[in-house]
C-alpha cells in the first residue's frame with residue numbers, strides 16, 4: 001500500500017514537472033515572438049518610433065496628401081506587387097493627393113507620372129518634379145542644382161575617382177536614364193556590398209564634393225544643394241493644391257528618406273526601415289508591422305480606417 005502511494009506521488013511529481021517544463025517552453029516561444037515583433041517593429045521600445053496602430057488615428061485625421069518612396073517601400077524585392085499597386089489606386093481614388101518621391105532615374109519618373117495613379121513624381125532624390133497637365137508632362141527643376149555642363153564634368157570626374165578605388169564598381173542599370181545624379185549599384189544587380197565598403201564609397205564621394213545618400217539598392221551621389229525634402233518643398237510651394245506640409249504624410253524605408261522623416265509630422269517607415277533606425281538622427285514617427293510593399297498596403301489600410309472607408 002505504501003509502495004503504491006509512493007508510486008502515485010512520484011507520478012504526480014513527474015506530471016507537475018512536465019507541466020512546468022511545458023509552460024517554460026511556451027513562455028520562451030512567447031518571448032521569442034515578442035522579440036521578433038520588437039525587431040520588426042524597429043526597436044520601437046528604445047527609439048521614438050511607435051507601431052502604426054489605432055493610437056495614431058488622431059494624428060492622421062487631417063492628412064490629405066501622401067508622399068511615398070518607391071524602392072522597398074512600395075516595391076518588394078524589386079517587384080511592384082498587385083496588392084501594393086492596388087493600394088496606390090485605393091489612395092488615389094479616396095481623394096488623397098499622391099506623390100512619389102524617389103531616388104529613381106528621370107526616365108523611370110517619366111513613366112511613373114504618365115501611367116501610375118499619382119499627381120506628381122519627384123525623382124533623383126529631389127532634383128526635379130514631374131506632373132501632368134492636359135496630357136503634357138510638366139517639369140520643375142529644384143533650385144540648388146548646377147549647370148548641365150558643370151554637372152557632366154563633375155560626374156565624369158567622380159566616376160573616374162570611384163573606378164580607381166573600386167575597380168569592380170557597376171553603375172545602376174538605370175544610369176543612362178538619369179539627368180542629374182550618379183547611382184552606384186550596391187545591391188540591386190550585384191551581390192550586396194558589405195557595410196564597410198559602402199561607407200568607404202560614401203566617404204570618397206563626399207571628398208569629391210558630392211552630396212551622397214544611401215538607398216536600399218544604390219548609393220546616390222550628386223552635385224547641388226537639394227535632397228528629397230527640398231525638392232518636395234519647392235514643388236509644394238509652386239504647384240501643389242495642398243500647400244500646408246502638416247496635411248501631408250510620408251512613408252519610406254531608407255537613409256535617403258531621413259530628410260523627409262525629419263520634416264513630416266506624420267512620417268512612417270515600413271518595417272524594413274528597422275535595420276537603419278540605430279543610425280537615424282531623425283527616425284520616422286511610426287513603423288508598420290510588415291515590410292516593403294506589404295507595409296505600404298498596411299499603411300493604406302490604416303488610412304482607410306482613419307477615414308472610416
Ligand SMILES: [Mg+2]
Pocket residue numbers: 069070071072073215216252253254
Ligand atoms: Mg527606398
